[in-house]
Amino acid sequence: MSVDRDQVLRAxxxxxxxxPTASMDEIAKTxxxxxxxxxxxxxxxxxxxxxxxxxxxxxLGRALDEARPEEGDAADAVRRMVACIEPxxxxxxxxxxxxxxxxxxxxEGWNRLDARIxxxxxxxxxxxxxxxxxxxxxxxxxxxxxVASGAWAVQDGRVAARDISHMxxxxxxGGALRRRxxx
Amino acid sequence: MSVDRDQVLRAxxxxxxxxPTASMDEIAKTxxxxxxxxxxxxxxxxxxxxxxxxxxxxxLGRALDEARPEEGDAADAVRRMVACIEPxxxxxxxxxxxxxxxxxxxxEGWNRLDARIxxxxxxxxxxxxxxxxxxxxxxxxxxxxxVASGAWAVQDGRVAARDISHMxxxxxxGGALRRRxxx
DNA sequence: CCCGAATGAGACGCCAGTGTCTCATTCGGG
DNA sequence: CCCGAATGAGACACTGGCGTCTCATTCGGG
Numbered sequence: 001m002s003v004d005r006d007q008v009l010r011a012x013x014x015x016x017x018x019x020p021t022a023s024m025d026e027i028a029k030t031x032x033x034x035x036x037x038x039x040x041x042x043x044x045x046x047x048x049x050x051x052x053x054x055x056x057x058x059x060l061g062r063a064l065d066e067a068r069p070e071e072g073d074a075a076d077a078v079r080r081m082v083a084c085i086e087p088x089x090x091x092x093x094x095x096x097x098x099x100x101x102x103x104x105x106x107x108e109g110w111n112r113l114d115a116r117i118x119x120x121x122x123x124x125x126x127x128x129x130x131x132x133x134x135x136x137x138x139x140x141x142x143x144x145x146x147v148a149s150g151a152w153a154v155q156d157g158r159v160a161a162r163d164i165s166h167m168x169x170x171x172x173x174g175g176a177l178r179r180r181x182x183x
Numbered sequence: 184m185s186v187d188r189d190q191v192l193r194a195x196x197x198x199x200x201x202x203p204t205a206s207m208d209e210i211a212k213t214x215x216x217x218x219x220x221x222x223x224x225x226x227x228x229x230x231x232x233x234x235x236x237x238x239x240x241x242x243l244g245r246a247l248d249e250a251r252p253e254e255g256d257a258a259d260a261v262r263r264m265v266a267c268i269e270p271x272x273x274x275x276x277x278x279x280x281x282x283x284x285x286x287x288x289x290x291e292g293w294n295r296l297d298a299r300i301x302x303x304x305x306x307x308x309x310x311x312x313x314x315x316x317x318x319x320x321x322x323x324x325x326x327x328x329x330v331a332s333g334a335w336a337v338q339d340g341r342v343a344a345r346d347i348s349h350m351x352x353x354x355x356x357g358g359a360l361r362r363r364x365x366x
Numbered sequence: 367c368c369c370g371a372a373t374g375a376g377a378c379g380c381c382a383g384t385g386t387c388t389c390a391t392t393c394g395g396g
Numbered sequence: 397c398c399c400g401a402a403t404g405a406g407a408c409a410c411t412g413g414c415g416t417c418t419c420a421t422t423c424g425g426g
Binding site: 185186216217218219220223 | 371372373374375376
């Protein structure tokens with residue numbers, strides 16, 4: 001019988017990404033368990049959201065580990081990073097939206113991951129690969145925004161799922177302009 | 184005495200952008216009126232949000248009129264568009280987030296504006312200014328995402344307000360890479 | 367100056383969602 | 397096979413927010 005905590009978290013993440021206002025009852029139903037059982041594992045909605053944060057942070061952290069943003073050409077590192085992040089895009093979209101809400105500062109784990117991503121963009125600037133007029137903080141912010149936009153666009157069928165990694169990384173790196181046209 | 188409906192809408196937009204879950208009471212207080220008066224002007228929360236949508240759509244529409252996206256060089260048109268949109272960024276961020284929520288299709292007026300923006304990107308592609316591997320729909324989506332990210336980043340003090348227009352349009356058009364480095 | 371319209375404050379009733387509890391049922395290891 | 401642990405369904409009280417209403421007050425045009 002024993003409920004798989006991770007499976008519940010994944011179901012909750014999937015639902016809350018699409019519908020941030022879903023009730024505990026809906027979350028329980030989605031996870032295929034009873035509301036009482038949900039409460040036995042997460043003392044309340046806040047606890048669930050916090051666990052979800054940790055779950056997302058852990059998955060994002062593992063994605064970053066896999067992407068190795070500290071290694072090799074910075075642009076390639078960004079491409080790897082986006083590709084590795086993509087499976088977690090839904091959770092990131094949820095957490096990113098959530099972070100706008102709770103004014104009381106973010107999770108420390110999140111800050112650590114944030115610093116890692118910002119570091120990649122800074123490295124790219126120092127190595128001369130990235131332009132200097134776009135700050136690492138803004139590039140990081142833009143990455144989150146694009147990943148979240150991509151997740152939503154895919155969810156609503158406005159963009160094909162298999163294209164999204166390419167769409168995000170190419171736009172982030174190269175922008176909309178055709179290269180030949182530029183000075 | 185007579186309450187200024189537009190002033191109320193602007194106050195509500197400002198608050199709801201920062202705190203989408205704000206109660207009717209908070210909205211009324213922020214607008215400097217009583218909750219009863221708020222209910223006299225907007226029959227309920229739904230009506231308020233709908234009015235806010237129309238308000239945002241109208242302002243975005245006027246911003247687009249001012250930007251004249253149909254005229255001149257496509258890249259310059261994008262820059263003009265972002266610059267003109269920037270004062271409405273907060274409202275766009277709110278509506279963009281809201282649109283993820285209400286699954287029941289979007290407002291028609293919004294679709295019209297959306298088509299106008301998508302049309303600019305399509306024109307840019309046809310004129311050879313924009314690359315073809317990023318679809319107009321995705322570029323439009325990315326524009327919303329970047330504008331929203333920018334609004335939040337400014338609100339949280341992570342990016343300076345006066346830089347944001349440049350940050351958004353330059354990233355959207357040129358990406359993070361330094362041009363000289365590219366083939 | 368005066369009267370009517372609009373406002374602000376507050377009191378309801380109502381409802382959805384939450385958190386807690388109970389109890390019958392089911393699963394699974396010993 | 398059997399017993400304990402875990403589950404699901406539901407009842408219950410409680411809370412926050414919503415929408416309606418009343419009433420005293422205030423504003424402003426005639």
